[in-house]
Amino acid sequence: MSTAHQQRDAVTTVPLLRYGLIALPLAFAGLPLYMHAPAFYAQYYGVSLAALAVALLFLRVIDAFQDPVIGWLGDRYAAHRPAVIAAALVVLSGGMLMLFHPYPGFELLWFCTAMIITATAFSVLVVHVNALGGLWTADPYEKTKITTVREGFILAGILLAAVLPVLLENVTDAKNALPLFAVLTAVLTMLCGIVFWTWLSRQDFATAPPREKMRLSALWRIVTAERIRGFFLVYFISALASAFPLVLFLFFVSDYLEAQEWTGAFLAVYFLSGIAAMPFWLYLSRRSGKIFAWGAAMLLAVAAFIWVATLQAGDTLCFAAVCFASGLALGAGMSLPPSILSDIIDAENNRDYATGQFSALAFLSKLALAVAGAAGLFGIESAGYDVSRSFQNSDAARALLVYYGIIPCGIQLVALGGVVLWYKKHGKGIYATQNFDGNKNTHHYGGSHVS
Numbered sequence: 001m002s003t004a005h006q007q008r009d010a011v012t013t014v015p016l017l018r019y020g021l022i023a024l025p026l027a028f029a030g031l032p033l034y035m036h037a038p039a040f041y042a043q044y045y046g047v048s049l050a051a052l053a054v055a056l057l058f059l060r061v062i063d064a065f066q067d068p069v070i071g072w073l074g075d076r077y078a079a080h081r082p083a084v085i086a087a088a089l090v091v092l093s094g095g096m097l098m099l100f101h102p103y104p105g106f107e108l109l110w111f112c113t114a115m116i117i118t119a120t121a122f123s124v125l126v127v128h129v130n131a132l133g134g135l136w137t138a139d140p141y142e143k144t145k146i147t148t149v150r151e152g153f154i155l156a157g158i159l160l161a162a163v164l165p166v167l168l169e170n171v172t173d174a175k176n177a178l179p180l181f182a183v184l185t186a187v188l189t190m191l192c193g194i195v196f197w198t199w200l201s202r203q204d205f206a207t208a209p210p211r212e213k214m215r216l217s218a219l220w221r222i223v224t225a226e227r228i229r230g231f232f233l234v235y236f237i238s239a240l241a242s243a244f245p246l247v248l249f250l251f252f253v254s255d256y257l258e259a260q261e262w263t264g265a266f267l268a269v270y271f272l273s274g275i276a277a278m279p280f281w282l283y284l285s286r287r288s289g290k291i292f293a294w295g296a297a298m299l300l301a302v303a304a305f306i307w308v309a310t311l312q313a314g315d316t317l318c319f320a321a322v323c324f325a326s327g328l329a330l331g332a333g334m335s336l337p338p339s340i341l342s343d344i345i346d347a348e349n350n351r352d353y354a355t356g357q358f359s360a361l362a363f364l365s366k367l368a369l370a371v372a373g374a375a376g377l378f379g380i381e382s383a384g385y386d387v388s389r390s391f392q393n394s395d396a397a398r399a400l401l402v403y404y405g406i407i408p409c410g411i412q413l414v415a416l417g418g419v420v421l422w423y424k425k426h427g428k429g430i431y432a433t434q435n436f437d438g439n440k441n442t443h444h445y446g447g448s449h450v451s
Contacts, residue, residue, distance in 0.1 A: 010137075010139075010142065011136065011137055011139075011142045011145055011146060015199055015202070016145065016146065016149050017149070018195050018196060018198055018199035019129075019132075019133065019136070019146070019149075019150070019196065019199045020146075020149040020150045020152070020153045021153060021192045021195050021196065022125070022129055022153075022192050022193065022195070022196040023129070023150045023151070023153035023154045023157060024153045024154075024156060024157040024160075024188070024192055025157065025185060025188045025189040025192050025193075026122065026125060026126060026129070026154065026157065027153070027154045027155075027156070027157025027158045027160075027161055028157050028160070028161045028185045028188060028189070029092055029096055029118065029122055029185055029189065030122060030158075030161075033099075033115065033118060033119060033122070034056065034060075036165060036178055036181075037099055037100070037111070037115065038052045038056060040100065040178050041102070041107055041108075041111050044175050045102060045107045046107075047107050047108050047111065051108055052108075052111070055108065055111065055112050055115075058112075059112065059115050059116060059119065060366070060369075060370055061370075062116065062119075063119045063120075063123065063366060064363055064366040064367055064370065065363070066120065066123060067123055067127060067359040067360070067362045067363040067366070068219075068356065068359050068360060068363055069359075070120075070123055070124055070127050070355075070359055071127050071131075071219075071355045071356035071357070071358060071359025071360065071362075072216050072219050072355075072356045072359070074124075074127060074128055074131065074355035074356070074359070075219070075352060075353050075354065075355045075356050078352075078355070081128060081132075082197075082200060082201075084124065084128065085124075085125065085128055085129075085193075085196075085200070086193070086197070088121045088124040088125045088128075089121075089125065089189060089190065089193040090190075091117060091118075091120075091121040092118060092121035092122055092125060092189055093185075093186035093187075093189045093190055094117075094186070095114055095117040095118030095121055096118055096182045096185050096186050096189070097182050097183065097186050098110075098113075098114040098117065098118075099111070099114035099115065099118055099182065100178045100179045100181070100182040101179055101182070102114075123362065126362060127355060127358055127359045127362055128355060129150070129196075130150075130338055130358045130361070130362070131354045131355040131357075131358045131359075132200070132203075133146045133147060133150055133338070133342075134146075134338065134339075134341065134342035134345060134354055134358060135342075135351060135354050136203070138346055140290070140339070140343055141285075141286050143339045143342045143343065144282055144285045144286070144290060144335065144336065144339040145282060146339075147334075147335040147336070147338045147339045147342075148278050148279075148281070148282045148331070148335040150335075151278070151331065151334040151335045152275055152278050152331070152335075154334070155271050155274050155275045155278075155330070155331070155334070156271075156275060158271060159267070159268065159271040159272065159275075162264070162267055163264070163268075164181055164184070165177050165178055165181050166264070168180050168181055218353070219353050219356040219357075222348070222350050222353050222356070222357065223356070223357060223360045225348070226426070227344065227348070227426040228341075228344055228348070228357070230418075230422045230425070230426055231340065231341065231344060231422060231426070232360060232361070232364060233418065234415055234418040234419045234422050235337050235361065235364055236364045236367065236368055237411060237414055237415040237418055238298060238333065238337075238412060238415035238419075239364060239365050239368035239369075240368040240371060240372055240411055241301075241408045241409075241411035241412035241414075241415060242301075242333060242368075242408070242412075243368045243369045243371070243372030243373070244372045244375075244376050244403060244404065244407060244408045244411075245305070245404055245405070245408055246369070246372070247369065247372050247373045247376050247377070248376050248377075248380070248400065248403060248404045249404075250263065251380070251385075251400060251404075252400060252401075252404045252405075253266060253319075255385075255397075255400065256311075256313065256397060256400050256401060256404070257311065257313060257314065257315065257316065257319055258313045258314060259314070259316045259319070262316050262319075262320075265320065266319065266320060266323050267323075269320050269323045269324050269327065270323040270324070270326070270327040270330070271327065271330075272327070273323070273324045273325075273326075273327030273328050273330070274327045274328070274330030274331045274334075275331070276328075277327070277328040277329075277330070277331050277332075278331035278335065281293055281297065281331050281332040281335065281336065282335075284296065285332075285336060285339075290336050290339060290340050290343070291340070291419060291423045291427050293332055293336060294332060294333075294336045294337070294340070294419060295416055295419050295420065296332075297329040297331075297332030297333055297336070298329070298333075298412050298413075298415055298416040298419070299416060300325070300326075300328060300329045301326055301329040301333070301412055302409045302412050302413055302416075303325075304322055304325030304326040304328070304329070305322060305326050305405060305408060305409055305412075306405070306406075306409050307321075307322050308322055308401070308404065308405030308406075309401065309405055309406055311401075311405075337361065338358070338361065341357060341358065341361055342354075343430055344357075344430060345357055347430040375403075376403045376404075379399060379402075379403050380396060380399045380400050380403055382399075383395050383396045383398070383399030383400075384396040384399075385399065385400060
């Protein structure tokens with residue numbers, strides 16, 4: 001890689017922060033959609049849990065399957081991307097305000113409408129922001145730096161979004177805490193959107209004329225090609241392994257560990273550990289290659305999480321240690337796959353369809369959550385799980401332990417084997433021609449250096 005090319009592809013700190021900051025309000029908006037909103041409507045407006053469950057299932061299906069359409073439209077009308085992003089920022093802010101200020105007498109209809117509006121705007125922003133990060137530079141190391149900063153802001157946003165509603169209850173009453181949170185989220189979204197706009201207005205993402213007039217069939221051929229299909233499969237398996245603990249976390253903490261009062265502390269340890277480890281994964285990906293770093297993170301996650309199988313009720317400090325150790329792997333799982341996908345897009349010369357390919361990644365993440373939720377909840381319920389009673393020594397307790405801690409480790413090992421096979425078959429063709437450390441004529445093959 002020439003010096004001139006390196007200078008063109010260099011991503012400096014201030015533009016990187018302007019770009020990444022938008023992820024903070026996105027995390028603020030994303031967490032309440034499925035964690036806070038259903039409980040808010042059930043507790044304060046009397047909407048039945050059964051109705052909310054059906055509505056959420058329907059909304060999740062719409063939310064997942066609209067991602068590829070959003071991606072395809074984003075590529076087809078790439079020239080209008082700035083206007084689309086600006087509109088989505090306004091709609092997201094309005095949707096958050098609408099969601100937590102329901103109209104009396106029409107609560108369920110209001111909930112469904114506001115969720116669709118907010119989730120759609122959220123998906124539009126996530127898909128476009130991720131695609132722009134992937135298109136910003138052709139340098140593989142800089143790509144990982146971009147995704148690391150962005151996902152770091154997301155982790156910080158998730159942590160703040162989990163804590164802030166509780167803190168706001170000290171300012172106002174419990175019923176008004178989330179409406180106030182929605183106002184703060186809307187303001188933060190617009191402010192960070194303005195900062196993001198100062199970055200976007202200085203970028204030139206002009207692409208070649210769309211091939212085949214950006215037909216949906218052309219995008220389908222791209223995302224189902226052997227190389228990227230294999231990557232997507234590995235990513236889905238890894239995301240599925242992570243989704244089981246995410247879905248069952250609250251059940252495991254409250255009903256297996258019997259440590260519900262520690263829930264916030266466990267989450268704080270997990271996310272803070274993930275944030276702290278991100279610079280290490282950035283360094284390792286540059287030193288030994290992205291595939292090696294991703295595989296190492298999978299192995300670390302299994303090595304940390306397998307200890308869940310030894311826990312008993314009351315083992316809070318031991319579980320905190322598991323949260324810390326498994327959290328170390330979190331940053332790699334969030335930052336490296338989008339960076340690798342960006343490398344694949346460049347290797348295949350498919351930048352015109354970048355938004356569609358990043359939308360496929362978002363779809364697979366949501367699909368993994370849906371599959372894990374269905375399988376995990378059905379599995380523990382079939383074993384006799386009942387939140388209303390204690391079952392520490394019952395079959396249901398063992399089932400919860402298996403679905404929360406053991407099955408994910410097995411799935412993650414399958415993903416680890418998959419990433420090794422994918423690299424041997426397809427990865428070398430990408431990374432044999434790309435430079436990771438900025439030194440001329442030096443390339444990283446998985447974990448080795450060839451000069």
